[in-house]
Amino acid sequence: MVTTATHAHEIVARVVDPEIPVLTIEDLGVLRGVDQVGETVVVTITPTYSGCPAMGQIEDDITRALNRNGYTDIRIDVVYQPAWTTEWMSEEARSKLEDFGIAPPTAPSDIRCPKCREGESRLIAQFGSTACKALMVCSVCGDPFDYFKEH
Amino acid sequence: MSETVVSGAPQGMPLPQADTASAMLLGHADDNLVLAHRLGEWISKAPELELDIALGNIGLDHLGVARALYQHLGKTEYKTENEYAMGRTDREFRNLLLLEQPNGDFAHTIARQFFVDCYQLQLWPDLTRSGDEVVAGIAAKALKEAEYHYRFSHGWMLRMAGGTEESRERAQAALDHLWRFTGEIFDGSAASYREGWDGLVDDMLGETGLAKSEDPYQKTGGRVGYHTEHLGYLLTEMQWMQRTYPGLEW
Numbered sequence: 001m002v003t004t005a006t007h008a009h010e011i012v013a014r015v016v017d018p019e020i021p022v023l024t025i026e027d028l029g030v031l032r033g034v035d036q037v038g039e040t041v042v043v044t045i046t047p048t049y050s051g052c053p054a055m056g057q058i059e060d061d062i063t064r065a066l067n068r069n070g071y072t073d074i075r076i077d078v079v080y081q082p083a084w085t086t087e088w089m090s091e092e093a094r095s096k097l098e099d100f101g102i103a104p105p106t107a108p109s110d111i112r113c114p115k116c117r118e119g120e121s122r123l124i125a126q127f128g129s130t131a132c133k134a135l136m137v138c139s140v141c142g143d144p145f146d147y148f149k150e151h
Numbered sequence: 152m153s154e155t156v157v158s159g160a161p162q163g164m165p166l167p168q169a170d171t172a173s174a175m176l177l178g179h180a181d182d183n184l185v186l187a188h189r190l191g192e193w194i195s196k197a198p199e200l201e202l203d204i205a206l207g208n209i210g211l212d213h214l215g216v217a218r219a220l221y222q223h224l225g226k227t228e229y230k231t232e233n234e235y236a237m238g239r240t241d242r243e244f245r246n247l248l249l250l251e252q253p254n255g256d257f258a259h260t261i262a263r264q265f266f267v268d269c270y271q272l273q274l275w276p277d278l279t280r281s282g283d284e285v286v287a288g289i290a291a292k293a294l295k296e297a298e299y300h301y302r303f304s305h306g307w308m309l310r311m312a313g314g315t316e317e318s319r320e321r322a323q324a325a326l327d328h329l330w331r332f333t334g335e336i337f338d339g340s341a342a343s344y345r346e347g348w349d350g351l352v353d354d355m356l357g358e359t360g361l362a363k364s365e366d367p368y369q370k371t372g373g374r375v376g377y378h379t380e381h382l383g384y385l386l387t388e389m390q391w392m393q394r395t396y397p398g399l400e401w
Binding site: 129131 | 212213302
């Protein structure tokens with residue numbers, strides 16, 4: 001028998017990150033848990049960065065996904081402890097990220113270009129298009145690319 | 152070493168309590184909000200696109216920390232984060248004077264950020280040991296971000312000092328001007344952060360050959376609500392929408 005919490009978890013786990021739509025919030029480690037407290041579905045999430053502007057959107061998307069599946073009594077808790085880390089990102093998530101054109105989090109010396117997959121690159125900008133990325137350029141193919149910062 | 156001259160609250164006026172746990176948290180929240188607003192003022196005006204994005208990103212991190220702290224405080228004080236940010240006057244803000252100082256030129260913004268980053272690299276590790284686990288969690292997250300901010304501000308201090316004669320002069324002028332607002336960081340229970348902060352600042356001065364200001368004047372008062380004139384203008388702009396349309400939501 002599938003419990004409410006398990007069913008709700010399956011739904012929430014499919015919500016994607018609005019900035020990086022190849023990854024779900026579960027892939028990213030943003031989703032920390034889905035529980036049932038009385039009649040309420042309690043979703044616990046943690047931000048990647050304190051000021052990540054996608055958090056509001058993620059909360060709305062979780063609510064909408066649950067609503068569509070008949071859940072109306074929902075609470076979303078944002079927790080800060082333990083602090084989010086890129087270590088929570090699965091191998092599968094990392095390869096999805098690379099296929100999407102973003103170098104996955106790794107030690108700066110191991111960064112490789114997601115296009116030509118060569119390892120020589122340099123930093124253009126420490127802060128990229130979102131809080132979680134930096135901008136690199138490949139020294140082999142010359143293309144710029146996003147790097148998901150190790151955090 | 153000459154004696155430090157301190158100027159702050161007018162003589163004889165009663166000082167609001169500044170050292171309770173919630174007053175200190177409010178001070179940290181206000182620090183991050185006010186600095187976030189200042190950094191936001193650079194959007195569309197920074198010297199390069201990459202710097203525009205960097206300053207905006209750093210500002211967002213500070214804003215996130217401020218929001219988390221206001222939300223946490225609000226649970227016991229029955230207030231919303233908007234009431235803290237948009238509903239208080241300058242005398243009710245508890246941020247350090249350093250953070251409300253105008254952006255000035257790029258060197259001033261970077262020097263202010265450098266001083267703040269060196270401070271927050273002392274503050275957040277300390278607060279990760281807080282008995283309040285929410286505060287400890289916010290601090291653990293903020294610490295990782297502060298380390299990244301420090302790499303940026305420290306890198307730019309080196310670049311400005313080693314760049315042109317003009318950039319070096321401006322970096323020195325910024326350090327000299329903002330020095331008077333740094334003593335306040337270590338008031339009261341924050342005194343223990345002084346050693347670590349001094350170490351990071353002295354390292355940077357050693358690397359760049361820039362000089363520490365010899366001006367003994369130190370301005371204080373932010374933690375008890377006595378601010379420089381700049382905060383009023385900042386709040387006027389930041390709070391305009393809520394003052395005009397109270398309770399407005401998107």
